[in-house]
Amino acid sequence: MDDQQWSGVRRRVAALGAQPSGGEVFGSRGHGWVLEDPLTNDELAELEAQTGVRLPDDYRSFLTSVAAGGAGPAHGLFPARRVDGRWRWEGDGADLADPSLLARPFPDRGPDPEVLDALLAVRPEEEDFEEIEDFDDAMEAWDERWASLVFAPERTAGALVICHLGCAQREWLIVSGTHRGTVWSDPRADDMDLAPLLDAAGRPVTFADWYLGWLREAEETVRRAAAHP
Incomplete structure (x- = not known):
C-alpha cells in the first residue's frame, strides 16, 4: 500500500522540471528537480542495520520506490548515501x-x-x-547556557534532518519513539524549540503528507505561473 502512494511521483517531478515556470517553486534552483536513484532493498537493509533503526514505513517505501533524496520541499530532500562503506544523510x-542516537526514542x-x-x-x-x-563575553556565556x-544531542535523539529551508531553519523526521x-x-536558530508540523485539521504531518503536500503545491505554483506569464 505504501508503494502505491508513490506511483507516478518521479514522473510528476520530472514534468515540473521540464516546465519553464518550474523555477518559480521555492528552492527548485537548488535541487534542480533532480531525483537520485532509489535505494535497492539490500541497500535499505544495510542502512537500517548500520543505524540500528527501522525507518518509518512511508519513508522506507519512498527510498526504494522514488529516490534516495533530491527534489523535494524547500531546498530538497537530504539524500541517504553510502560513503566509505557507511551510510549517512548529506545536506546543510x-x-x-x-547516527548513534537514531534508535533512541525522540x-x-x-x-x-x-x-x-x-x-x-x-x-x-x-x-x-x-x-x-564585555557584551561578546556575556553573549558567549548565554549562548552556552541556551x-x-x-x-x-539528546534533544534530537531518534530523529534525522531531512530538509534545509534556509537561514538555519530545518525540518526533521522522527524515526524512533511515540512521535515516530x-x-x-x-526554529532553534530563532530561539524557539522544535515543534511538530500540523495539517489544517491540527494532525501531525507524516513524511508522506509532507512530501506529497509539497508536490501538489509545487504543481499548483507552476500551473498558476504558466497561466500568468
Missing part, C-alpha cells in the same frame, strides 16, 4: 543528527518552556554594555 545541517517533551522563557528574559543586550568585548538546553513517522520544524 544533516550532521546535526547523531523525547516526548523538550526543555521546560518556563526555563527557556526565563533564560530568554536575561539574554544580554548590547546597549547594556559599555565595552563590546545550547545546553536546546542543542544537546512525523515531521518537525526546527
Whole structure:
C-alpha cells in the first residue's frame, strides 16, 4: 500500500522540471528537480542495520520506490548515501543528527518552556554594555547556557534532518519513539524549540503528507505561473 502512494511521483517531478515556470517553486534552483536513484532493498537493509533503526514505513517505501533524496520541499530532500562503506544523510545541517542516537526514542517533551522563557528574559543586550568585548563575553556565556538546553544531542535523539529551508531553519523526521513517522520544524536558530508540523485539521504531518503536500503545491505554483506569464 505504501508503494502505491508513490506511483507516478518521479514522473510528476520530472514534468515540473521540464516546465519553464518550474523555477518559480521555492528552492527548485537548488535541487534542480533532480531525483537520485532509489535505494535497492539490500541497500535499505544495510542502512537500517548500520543505524540500528527501522525507518518509518512511508519513508522506507519512498527510498526504494522514488529516490534516495533530491527534489523535494524547500531546498530538497537530504539524500541517504553510502560513503566509505557507511551510510549517512548529506545536506546543510544533516550532521546535526547523531547516527548513534537514531534508535533512541525522540523525547516526548523538550526543555521546560518556563526555563527557556526565563533564560530568554536575561539574554544580554548590547546597549547594556559599555565595552563590546564585555557584551561578546556575556553573549558567549548565554549562548552556552541556551545550547545546553536546546542543542544537546539528546534533544534530537531518534530523529534525522531531512530538509534545509534556509537561514538555519530545518525540518526533521522522527524515526524512533511515540512521535515516530512525523515531521518537525526546527526554529532553534530563532530561539524557539522544535515543534511538530500540523495539517489544517491540527494532525501531525507524516513524511508522506509532507512530501506529497509539497508536490501538489509545487504543481499548483507552476500551473498558476504558466497561466500568468
